[in-house]
Amino acid sequence: MQNLIAFFTKNFHWLLFLFLELVCVVLLFRYNSYQGSVWVSSANAVVGKVYEWQSGIEQFFSLEERARQLTDENIALEQQLSHVRQELLDLKGDTALADSIMQDVIGELHLLPAKVVSNSLRRPDNLITVDRGRADGVLPDMGVISGTGLVGVVYLAGEHYSVVMPLLNVHSRVSCAIRNHGYFGYMAWDGSSATDAFMEDVPRHAQFNTGEWVETSGYSDIFPPGITIGKIMAIGNSADGLSYRLRVRLNTDFSRLREVSIITDDTFPERLQLLKAARDSMAVAN
Numbered sequence: 001m002q003n004l005i006a007f008f009t010k011n012f013h014w015l016l017f018l019f020l021e022l023v024c025v026v027l028l029f030r031y032n033s034y035q036g037s038v039w040v041s042s043a044n045a046v047v048g049k050v051y052e053w054q055s056g057i058e059q060f061f062s063l064e065e066r067a068r069q070l071t072d073e074n075i076a077l078e079q080q081l082s083h084v085r086q087e088l089l090d091l092k093g094d095t096a097l098a099d100s101i102m103q104d105v106i107g108e109l110h111l112l113p114a115k116v117v118s119n120s121l122r123r124p125d126n127l128i129t130v131d132r133g134r135a136d137g138v139l140p141d142m143g144v145i146s147g148t149g150l151v152g153v154v155y156l157a158g159e160h161y162s163v164v165m166p167l168l169n170v171h172s173r174v175s176c177a178i179r180n181h182g183y184f185g186y187m188a189w190d191g192s193s194a195t196d197a198f199m200e201d202v203p204r205h206a207q208f209n210t211g212e213w214v215e216t217s218g219y220s221d222i223f224p225p226g227i228t229i230g231k232i233m234a235i236g237n238s239a240d241g242l243s244y245r246l247r248v249r250l251n252t253d254f255s256r257l258r259e260v261s262i263i264t265d266d267t268f269p270e271r272l273q274l275l276k277a278a279r280d281s282m283a284v285a286n
Helices: 002-010 012-030 033-060 063-092 095-108 268-285
Strands: 109-119 128-130 143-145 150-157 162-166 174-178 184-188 196-203 213-216 228-237 243-250 259-265
Touching: 128 259, 174 196, 174 228, 184 243, 196 228
Parallel strands: none
Antiparallel strands: 109 128, 109 259, 128 162, 143 150, 143 259, 150 162, 174 184, 174 213, 184 196, 196 243, 213 228, 228 243
16 A cells, blocks of 8 residues: 555656546547547547457358358348339339339339448437448438338448437337328337337328338438338327327348348438428428
């Protein structure tokens, strides 16, 4: 104990100097926007690289499991494409026209593949980090999907990494509809289960059954219609009793999520800019 006291006494001025330097650095980055942004960008790059190394090691030891998962995802994608094509065929009654419309829709969308380098499941505000950023054309508010269904929305985009807000986040809201019925609401998560979420605000006059599928409605600039979200497992009432609240088993297994695709298209930056301008205009008017 005496040696410890002697050490602090002898080096007190150096320790005080280091403490004051630390305080200055914290104040500099916290209360200066430019320095703060530089720090956040640098920290995200370093943390992203560490997560990427860790993810690479984990994937190396799970190659067999990953191969099986990719097979399942390819089957699910084929089923979704077949479902969309059949709906177009029923609507148009012309095979050639249905195929042409599908090619036009798919041609407008670009799916940018990305690897998941960090993922959490047990927090109310879960986030996912992927190894794609602004250098790859990724922007905030772009949709993210997997081979089995919807994943979430890009929340922050760095130069080489992006943070995704998944469905398993209490702040997530995704416009959705019951397949083949057209009744729509929004998908939300209450933090209780990593496999289930809830479709809220379904009108009381809606007619449907458990076991039916929920998909994106297309009533947003983020996701096209028809992307699978999950299957209806139970039907309940909202807190005020004015609408249905459906428990939905998510089709994406977030505990095994390794690869995702970011939805981009040529018109997204323009639509995003217009939407931001509209929101700014409304804020000024209010």
